[in-house]
Amino acid sequence: MSRLRKLNRRQAGLLAAAAVLCAADAASALTGHLGLALTVLGVFLCGVLGGLLLLARRLTGLLGAHRAAQRDVRQVLDHTQRRLLGAVEEMLLTAGDRHRELVDTLAAQQKAAANGTDRLLRAQTGEIEALVQLFQGFTPRAPMPTSGGFALNPTDLLDLVQLVRTRRPRLVLELGSGTSTVWIAYALEKTGGRLVSLDHDPGYAEKTRAALAAHGLTEVAEVRDAPLRPVLLDGRSFPWYDTDALADLREVDLLLIDGPPEKTGPDARYPAMRVLEDKLADAATVVFDDAHRHDEQAALRRWMETIEGLTQEGEAPGRHAVLSYRRMVRQLTPQ
Structure with a gap:
């Protein structure tokens, strides 16, 4: 009963017509009108065959539309995949270039820092040596001001x-x-x-x-x-x-x-x-x-x-x- 309630008007009409034909065929057969019963049965079978052909055509159309949709989806997926792969490849190349730049920059900074530290140490050593020589030349009579x-x-x-x-x-x-x-x-x-x-x-x-x-x-x-x-x-x-x-x-x-x-x-x-x-x-x-x-x-x-x-x-x-x-x-x- 729940399925019958879900039928639309067209489906309900076809079902009612089939029921009428079946009832007419049964009544003709029971009343002894075999020719009429066969005629009604032939009409019913022709209707069923027509319905089957219409259904097959409809299913063929749906199958074609489904295949076309699949092709469209496949094309979209292929295009999206190519774009995604291209973007990923570009990102990897950019990341590789950036990585090399960062490595080179860090290496240069480390070298500069090492050179700067070395120069600073040499400069400090030179200042200490100069200060020692200054005090070796004189004996201050009071604390010297800072230099x-x-x-x-x-x-x-x-x-x-x-x-x-x-x-x-x-x-x-x-x-x-x-x-x-x-x-x-x-x-x-x-x-x-x-x-x-x-x-x-x-x-x-x-x-x-x-x-x-x-x-x-x-x-x-x-x-x-x-x-x-x-x-x-x-x-x-x-x-x-x-x-x-x-x-x-x-x-x-x-x-x-x-x-x-x-x-x-x-x-x-x-x-x-x-x-x-x-x-x-x-x-x-x-x-x-x-x-x-x-x-x-x-x-x-x-x-x-x-x-x-x-x-x-x-x-x-x-x-x-x-x-x-x-x-x-x-x-x-x-x-």
Whole structure:
């Protein structure tokens, strides 16, 4: 009964017609009308045969549609599979290239780190060796101020002290005071000579004076306050040391340019040679600290181009450059 309820109108009509034919055939046979019964049976069988043919045709159509759907699905699957395989292959190739790039990058970074570590160790070893040599040359009478950072490194200090020992300057002018002031003063105490240091920072200048006093070097070195004032050069204004602090200085044999600090402005140390050339002795040595920095390199090039008699003495150890100055004397030819 549940299946009969699920039949549609067409199916119910066909079933009712078949039932009527069966009933008519049975009634004809029971009433003795065999011809009519055979006729009804023939009609029924023809209907059944027609239905079977229609069903076969319908099933053939459905089978064809199913096969077409299968072909479409297979084509879609094949296309999808090819695209998926292509994408996977591309991803694998990209991943392989990326892997090689990462391996090469890591190898390069490891090599650079190893080289950097090696250079750092060599540099540290060099600084330790220079510091040992410094203390072997002098016996400080008080704790020495620290080197490095804003102060000169031991390598630079050792070369600077060696210049004082070998060239025996009578007057040393230092731009910027600190650790180097004490070391230079100890060297001058042995060779004979005088040191004048300028500092724009009163607090730092007082700290250096206290260090000189603690080491008993006030007879050899002095620190002068020299606040930064505008200096006009080449149409530009530079903050530089007050020139009044230099008024009494003449015949400077060794000039150490270690200030003003970089933070005071661009090209902070460029005015030094332009302002102090007339203060130098006819033959003088110039030590230029932090010569590896961009502004200092630019200043050095401009000095070499514009100041006659100024030459660079090879390659110095550490961060400084050593320059030699010889005053050019022009002889006047008679008219």
